[in-house]
Every structure is written in structure tokens, then in C-alpha cells.
Amino acid sequence: MLKASARFETENASRYLQQLCKHFAHKVPVDYDATRARAELPPGPARMAADATGLDIEVTAAEAESLTRAKFIIEDHLKRFAHREAPADLVWS
DSSP: OEEEEEEEEOTTHHHHHHHHHHHHTTTSOEEEOSSEEEEOOTTSOEEEEEETTEEEEEEEESSHHHHHHHHHHHHHHHHHHTGGGOOOOOOOO
């Protein structure tokens, strides 16, 4: 299983976590509250955790192509929802 993680520094982490989850819940199973989330994305599950200074994101997948797709899905949606903050590309490790 491959894994990648990133952090988005923001004071609005809980808001973005919930916004992402509400959006994803229209198509995939999601379990979340104000500080923790899991979304069953098609390429692989995403876990998120919000705190006062940022949003931690972790995606896993069985193969590299799926991991790349899961990272893109999260990053693309986060950039749209956080557009007022003009987020830079996430740095995945």
C-alpha cells in the first residue's frame, strides 16, 4: 500500500475539512466531524485532521497511478474551496 501526506496551513482547517467531506459525500462514503475525516475516494481512501493551524491530509492507494489520482482529487477540490487564501500546491511526502 502506498501512502502520501501533506499539510495545508490555514486557520480555516475545520471549515475546509467539512466542506470537502460534504462535497465528497454526494458520491462516496464519508465519515467526519469537525476535526477528523475519512473519505472513500475511488482511487484510495483519504484521511484528514484539522487543528487550529492547518489541515493534515493522508491518502493511500494500491498503486502509484491511483495515489497520484487521489492526491489530485484532494488538491483540486481544496484549491477551489480555499480560493480566497490562494493556496500553493500541496507538498506531498
